[in-house]
Amino acid sequence: MKVCTVAALAVFATATAAQNSTNFNPTINNGTFNTAGPRNVRFDPGTYGPPVEEFHYYYDQWPIGLAVSNTGRVFACYTRGTYSYTLGEIVNQTAEAPYPSLALNTPGGGLYSTINGIQFGSNDRTAFISVQALYITPDDTLWVLDTGRPSINESQAPSMPYAAPGGPKLVAINLSNNSIARTYTFPPNVHYPDSYMNDLRFDMRPNVTESGGGIAYIVDSSNEDRTGFIILDLGTGESWRQLSQHPSTLRTYGDVPSYNGIPFYLRQKGSPLGYQQEGLDGAELSLYGDVMYYSPLTSDYLYSIETQYLCANPNNDTLAAKRAFDNVKNLGQRGGNANGFSSDSLGNVYMLMPSENAIYIYNDTTLQAEPYVRDPRIIWPDSANVGFDGYIYFNINQLPYQPDWNDGVDGRQYPGLILRSKLPDGANKNMILGASTNTTG
Template structure:
């Protein structure tokens, strides 16, 4: 029931390209022999990363879900080591987490500290705004603890914090991915919009829309069939591409239907009536990204590869970054036997519309 991934883009055809890791690699290898060579940018030896972002100056930041991990947001200091970021005060220690799941420390209602960071995004133009029971699959959230935080790279202060009312982010919500559209004409505040995935395992997945100027937030497409798990297995912001985790299908919706004001009584109906099924892509996807040519990249765990979606067959020229965290080797996906082998890795790829296969 988890809505997993999203990306803002405009153009869309499907392709999958693989890559044979060099003999010198210390990572798992893949038999594929297609695509550009990857550069192993940073090795993770202590904590398995969830999300990464690289600044325009080459600084690499990584997020980590909690449990026994020392910190939840870190920055690489060299190729094999990280430090917590931006400070120890903001990275809440494990001792400050006041709920647990199966004995694993997890939650907090702290509205200022970093609890369990899932997604991270860097931009040269930071958004600004006033600071504003039964069987379960995963731990419940605590009101006030879930938040979006803006941090300046220049001197590391927190310049914005957004929390969500219970009507938007409930106890069974789980924020997963985030994308920004900073065009000033989207809302009356002229500060842009954040699109956030609620990956609720309890059956309420959908989109959370955040006005970065006012701090107001609302929901769209909650429990829409395209947001629900199935039984079987960009850049100008005009179209939202998204997918549930156990579906081979890719969907899209005009982003206008998502960021339309909740005061419009027909806005939710318009969002439901404007979903497009773009067809099968060859497997399930976990986490989307895109580039200035409109390519939509989709990591495909089933194939240990990344696919891209683009009807114009445009070639991508430049670097992008991706995590290898061996997610499919976790013990709960392998009958209780964990198969992850250190290190994890953040890699960079020089792309011409061709994507790597990852072990």
């Protein structure tokens, strides 16, 4: 099937003009306001930053993650419920296709099974069950993070089976021939039945591990409060946990954000009125890979830790977990809850701000959160990817209006979107964290 690349889709992109500045003081700069009428009444148009382009339209499945390759191929993933596939490739402006094939999106024996009255996701390590996040390293390897936990009866009372060993996995796909190169699974003392692998980042430089194969940092967003980071040595396949249940990774109880001006409470069919339960969510490495920035979905605070503490394996060092706990830094509030993170070649850390219909930047020089782009079409930016072409791409999936959060009523309206904006100051994808030539796994 013919695949549509970034360059081909760009001719369809539509732009909304806005102020092109990322380094301004919003309390004194009038660029975020317009005036109207004979008396020049000031109003907020809901936009600032570089133009926002509509790059792709989703009409069949609501997306979660995305990734853009260095040749311009675009991939998307979808939380598995009733969808026929969970990993796809963009083929034109309005369509996607199963990737690498429908067969590899179809676990043998079905998506889940029931054991002694308890539902478990598939333990199929060879097929994709429910893909949550994607990442492409500079060597054009597509990394696929499969939670192994599909949604069940998503239009009724929400249900998510526990993970079965073998189902949750990290898969490397060679984009030059569309073949699976490596698959990593996790032992039960690292990935729990209630674990939910939400996002991932890589440092592929040979010197970051003794094996020389690079390292993966995986976010565990367990909604049973067993949150933390899963660290994977890509050279040996060994994995371990860090910051498990550290307060900086836990959800904030009673958090009530506002989406599009409406206070949001969690309304799950068959359950009392509640609050969003997700803890650790966004995570991103610094320019040189020495710091991890992160935060829970339900927190206004940004945290960081030096990656040396995450990379210390507690299996080899009995004090590794304590050192990690003792070296978390609270960087302060950023101006709202944040979802996914991304970064660029200048060290900017992009934070998706669903309650603000915006993306902010954390500037490690000014130590402040700064405005980057805002647009009324940014209705829950769920994941972002800095491409090799100087753009940041981000999925729009209207998540607060999904049935699981609204008494079983689906308030979303197709199409979902991939939006993109030009990066500031000539920024591009961060290539410093490199690519390893080690393929042991």
